[in-house]
């Protein structure tokens with residue numbers, strides 16, 4: 098302890114309290130403990146207010162209806178999108194806050210009062226909500242005072258267990274019924290998409306126990322000299338099971354004295370549907386720009402090359418354009434902004450660039466790519482200072498917001514008629530469904546849903562006409578051209594159709610959103626390509642999903658190629674890539 102803290106204090110200097118020397122017991126100043134309790138109480142009170150407001154926003158919306166053609170829909174879904182935008186959280190979190198708030202208001206007045214008094218935190222209130230909201234009002238009310246008693250003394254995990262026991266005692270019949278109903282709530286989620294990502298499953302108890310057993314059995318197929326930790330073996334076993342492999346290859350070091358008693362052959366793995374986008378120079382080992390793993394996010398260059406070498410690949414020719422200039426934001430200012438925050442490069446080189454797909458090559462089977470050059474010879478651009486300023490695409494968004502504030506004309510759609518500047522409709526522009534190639538280009542450009550804050554991957558999105566398509570008179574409606582199409586997940590597509598969030602497409606594929614309550618937001622296409630040398634930084638967790646560019650060529654020149662390597666086993670075809 099003393100060694101560790103002394104080592105740390107070298108780095109942090111005066112940030113630490115002075116060293117008190119050896120003593121019998123550690124002591125903490127009582128005033129610090131009192132203050133942390135008081136601050137927590139204030140935080141809980143504010144949180145109770147936040148939850149009540151989320152419920153009030155939902156409540157006000159649900160009593161309004163929207164008529165779309167012949168359908169009447171309530172505006173309840175819209176509430177979550179506004180709350181999510183205001184809080185910077187996901188729609189799921191916003192929904193939960195509103196649900197908790199309504200539940201407290203309608204069913205649990207004593208818990209609500211304790212929350213408002215600052216006695217309970219959100220974690221415990223959520224545990225109470227989660228464990229009681231499927232019970233009848235009558236059962237919840239009978240249990241409330243007991244639950245509150247427990248909640249004042251326990252943290253959220255043990256509290257949930259305690260409440261389950263209480264409910265079983267108070268309402269045994271309902272509990273038995275519920276067990277059957279809860280079986281319908283099983284699900285698997287893909288979360289925390291950083292260097293490590295989480296796949297999480299809510300299963301019925303017996304299923305979960307059986308799966309856990311299978312993972313442990315698979316992990317035990319290596320010999321006992323395998324160098325991995327138990328956690329690492331379990332993770333490898335989990336992945337091997339999903340790939341329908343028979344065993345986990347042992348990774349011990351074998352020699353004459355220590356023969357391996359397990360199987361060691363690494364099975365041939367071909368993930369069928371993952372798509373990695375990687376810059377051509379990076380693929381060739383000449384530079385180190387991050388790649389993009391569809392449905393996940395940015396990955397470092399070395400990992401991208403590793404995945405690409407093992408897959409099919411397809412060349413996509415893209416046109417690069419300087420986004421700041423296209424958007425009418427002062428290019429120098431945006432560049433200045435970029436270099437002032439450490440992106441350097443000078444002139445337009447520091448401003449974000451969009452890459453608009455122009456054409457595609459045939460798909461080819463992966464081959465061996467050049468080894469990465471020795472690190473000294475890499476073109477990594479200027480060294481940037483680590484830490485400090487934010488350098489992602491939101492730098493440009495901030496510049497745009499400021500520009501629009503002083504000149505609202507910048508927020509007008511570049512093609513308000515949705516015709517993309519064409520006077521005659523090009524081929525396919527009057528049919529509702531975009532061609533496979535066009536859809537592919539739009540998905541490649543957008544990468545995710547284009548509603549602010551949404552990260553549903555483009556592959557799971559619908560392709561939406563920004564200016565609506567008119568089925569009865571296609572020539573007069575929005576056309577099916579790339580400048581009038583973007584990706585929206587089903588949920589945000591529905592809100593757009595309701596007319597509660599309306600997008601306008603600006604130059605360069607930027608979207609300007611306005612909600613019916615007047616909230617505005619700008620989103621950029623996901624293919625705004627980045628540069629910054631990430632190798633010197635601790636990569637995640639703060640990589641912006643969209644990247645800021647430093648383009649070494651003139652950004653106006655349409656000569657940048659990127660390769661899409663699909664880690665798949667499809668034959669040499671001209672099929673659209675699976676993103």
Ligand SMILES: [Zn+2]
Pocket residue numbers: 319320321322323347348349356357358359
């Ligand atoms: Zn072994």
Ligand SMILES: [Zn+2]
Pocket residue numbers: 546547548551552553585586587588589590
């Ligand atoms: Zn969305």
